[in-house]
Amino acid sequence: MQSTELSIENIRKDFPILKRKVRDNKPLVYLDNASTTQKPKQVIDALTNYYSNYNANIHRSVYSIAEEATEAYEKVRDKVAKFLNISKREEIIFVRGTTEGINLVAYAWGRKYIKEGDIIVTTEYEHHSNIVPWQLLVKEKGAKLEYIEINDNGELILDQLDKYLATGKVKLVVFSLMSNVLGTISDAEKIISKCHEAGVKTLVDAAQAVPHMSVDVAKLGCDFFAFSAHKMLGPTGIGVLWVRKSVLETMDPFHGGGDMIREVHKYETTWNDLPYKFEAGTPNIADVIGFGSAIDYLSQLGMETVRKHEMELTQYALDKMSQIKGIVIYGPKDVSKRGGVISFNFHDVHPHDVATIIDREGIAIRSGHHCAQVLMEKLDVAATNRASFYIYNTKQDVDKLIQSLEKVSELFKL
């Protein structure tokens, strides 16, 4: 039985780093979860256990520990499938992370199918990883990149998508399911159904969505879907690219090498089956196994429960923060339309100054452009502060953040 309330106290005990003191013995208040999350001991133990007890290369050898390693690695593919309601395990490709997943699509699908004059549509609130690979591709092909803009509430203006689709030149629409700066949850259903009608493929950057809400890939109906393990309690250096099988079958390989081949002759090679055709070389075995433990951990809590906790915390933070003089908060105000990511500016104090000053209180928030300079330009700011929550954060964490802003006020005589 999953409970609908998180026992934060118990959860916190699973995260060794939360016992850490920083700067003059202050407890760490970690509010940079949109960047990367902390790891529970279950994940750390899974890594150690693999290296201590059955470290071996996979898919190659018949001895016992190699079989154990292969089985553990492949089991995680099934866990991913179950977690996201994916019926075909061969559609799941392990990659380094969201960035590599998107680049794989740009390279192995985009270079084959994007032609001169074609249009790729992205949005103003994308992470650089969902902009730059497309810029490279359209430059190479003589195609064009267009943007769906955002309104004052930080939501996509979807009418603009109609305008682009009407040209008949759009081949691909890419968007993040949740903005890593504004927290906005995209209306994926609407975007994807519009694209379906127009016969246009869709790519979903789910780096911020999968860790924080329940996602059903089958229901979503997109063609490409990417996310990173490290933002959902898992290790760095591992992520997933899911591609609809009918599309994946038409794609050329990304990297050539071991594991992705069936037969190699001097001048000809035949490819391995899916998904192995796209997993060249020795993969990141340990981190895939660690990722499996992260999925177990989240599954046990239940993603609905995770989402509920974050909505409560976000509501609490928005209520408290909006009372502070001189604070500007970006993104939707309605917590049902946003995730637990709060970007803000405080008077005219540069976010780097804010982050440095509150770091002395042990509070870790991100300051900067969050790899979203197109969005920064739109908001007409050089940078923002960003606090982002996860399952181990508490209302006290929010209170500490707010108290620490008072120190900024004092120093800057605001």
Add this chain to the structure above:
Amino acid sequence: MSDPIYTEIIIDEARHPQNEGTLENPDISQHDSNPMCGDSITLQMNVTDDSINDIKWSGEGCTICKACTSVLTQLIKGKNIDFAKNMKKEEILSELGLEYLAKQSPVRIKCALLSMKALKLGLYSYLAKKLAGSLSLDNLKEDAANLY
């Protein structure tokens, strides 16, 4: 309340920075930015008889970046190119009591030295054009590259 970095001098200097603006037809114009944090400034200079007779800066930056840029421009204005060329980072840092910044925050040292980097790169381009092929550029380019 006191803070090792955010002293009154720095906050005041950043609040009321000197030499902010742009020049009409600068002899030197150099832009640089810190990809990590979004500090982004342009330094412009006019040179007459090897002397930097005017200098302005424009752009966006944090308190540390603005304060250091302001101080740098004040130290440079009216000085000889050689003086600017040979300037050491310690001269800027000590002016604002930031000698230990590199230790306190290796990340933020980049904010402090961004304008100096722009200065050195700007002088490099200017002198390179002027003295193409000459050896008197010293280690200006490496110096800029190795600031932090």
